[in-house]
Amino acid sequence: MSHAEKLILDGNAVAAGIKEQLEARIARLAERGITPCLATILVGGDPSSATYVRMKGNACKRLGISSIRVELPASTTTEELIAAIRKLNDDKSVHGILLQHPVPHGIDERAAFEAIAIEKDVDGVTTLGFAQNAFGFADYPSCTPAAIMAILAHYKLPIRGRHAVVIGRSPILGKPVSAMLLNADATVTTCHSRTEDLASIVRLADIVVAAVGKPKFVQGDWIKPGAVVLDAGYNPGNVGDVDYEACMANASAITPVPAGVGPVTIATLLKHTVDAAEKFGG
Amino acid sequence: MSHAEKLILDGNAVAAGIKEQLEARIARLAERGITPCLATILVGGDPSSATYVRMKGNACKRLGISSIRVELPASTTTEELIAAIRKLNDDKSVHGILLQHPVPHGIDERAAFEAIAIEKDVDGVTTLGFAQNAFGFADYPSCTPAAIMAILAHYKLPIRGRHAVVIGRSPILGKPVSAMLLNADATVTTCHSRTEDLASIVRLADIVVAAVGKPKFVQGDWIKPGAVVLDAGYNPGNVGDVDYEACMANASAITPVPAGVGPVTIATLLKHTVDAAEKFGG
CATH class of the missing domain: 3.40.50.720 (NAD(P)-binding Rossmann-like Domain)
Structure with a gap:
């Protein structure tokens, strides 16, 4: 069988379909004075992680979603990271929080994930978000x-x-x-x-x-x-x-x-951020 | 191969081993003035469920664990059931709460399970308890x-x-x-x-x-x-x-x-109740 007879699952096409549906929703949010906002947190200087975070930020920008980039040094303690997450939890302009995985050794990643407020856990990393997904009723798998x-x-x-x-x-x-x-x-x-x-x-x-x-x-x-x-x-x-x-x-x-x-993952992150903005935007 | 060559996994023997370890722990709790206490909730008159709840109560009694039986009519609403659970959550003498499954149709069982405080969720029925178990760090699977x-x-x-x-x-x-x-x-x-x-x-x-x-x-x-x-x-x-x-x-x-x-399930419930009493008993 030649490649031509195979179905190549085109992530860019799937992502484009997701993003197209988001545009009208983002426009309606704008009428209410709400701009969906994703906060990304990058700890340490891992180049792949930095690339992922940049890609996510760029994808937000192209769609009219605002993004906040929090960059912390590799020497950050678990407590400092959790404090940064709590600040984002309390920030009403932030609708979704993404802590880029993995964090440097020495940080308790699980404790950091758990600090993310469930209503902003757009990547489903908290134990509660995981279980809601496992039981079939998660807002953000x-x-x-x-x-x-x-x-x-x-x-x-x-x-x-x-x-x-x-x-x-x-x-x-x-x-x-x-x-x-x-x-x-x-x-x-x-x-x-x-x-x-x-x-x-x-x-x-x-x-x-x-x-x-x-x-x-x-x-x-x-x-x-x-x-x-x-x-x-x-x-x-x-x-x-x-x-x-x-x-x-x-x-x-x-x-x-x-x-x-890959591109569908990013489109899903944007979708979850818009979902969160619609629910808790104001 | 005859039956004699097969290993029959004897639940009573496994349960006896678990209970034996509990006896010394219950005695130590008694020295601190603490009696482990399991609250069971039975909603409606299903005879099998009534039997299970009675078996659990009897197992508590034999080991010196106190038990509270809450029996509610089949006409109980979700709100009433949740109120009963909250009362047990607030009762410092209660260390574990077991809502007998299944509850009558018309009650939102998931909502009722969720009402159980995580530190008293000795049967691991809450979403949070489930996820902690799935991630390998549950107190009470x-x-x-x-x-x-x-x-x-x-x-x-x-x-x-x-x-x-x-x-x-x-x-x-x-x-x-x-x-x-x-x-x-x-x-x-x-x-x-x-x-x-x-x-x-x-x-x-x-x-x-x-x-x-x-x-x-x-x-x-x-x-x-x-x-x-x-x-x-x-x-x-x-x-x-x-x-x-x-x-x-x-x-x-x-x-x-x-x-x-079956008997190992009951022994595990008793163990979790003793675990909870040791952690939160006073």
């Missing part, structure tokens, strides 16, 4: 998992009754995307570094989600013919967690990297 | 899932790297036990009513957890030879969710019903 669901919905790829295999179990990606797929009636297997015979388990999947953070980790011969492959990885050199060319040979549909899950 | 983990631990049955298949996805059983097995490094598949070809998925399992609420639902030929079978079901007529005799033919270890998961 984590953005990357929500992006994966949005891609499946955009392309009308069936989920109910299908076997989804998620590789990765992080609190902001593997666990919430497993929960969302389960709530969408998939049978869900969650795999991780301790999984034995991973290849044979991935071979069972109708839907594969790679969320492992290792470049080209998922091999072509792990993919059942006709499976849908979603690559949530983004490694140095614009490489995903999936061996794209090799997996495409078996997949019926696949997300590329870049221009797959 | 739901009692039946915790009981299943206690049985595996008691018999030193390995979990890491094993494939666990959970049948059921309820917020108080299937979802939290899936999370606990995942945190114990199992590869976890969660199945449910929409799962296609359930038998072939269960056949992959090293560990099977039946949490589906249908008598004798899990068939003998679904069990991979050597698998461990845990039956969290308890249906009218003392029948579990597993066809016990048929599954035993293939299983290496299996919980009976009764005297399997």
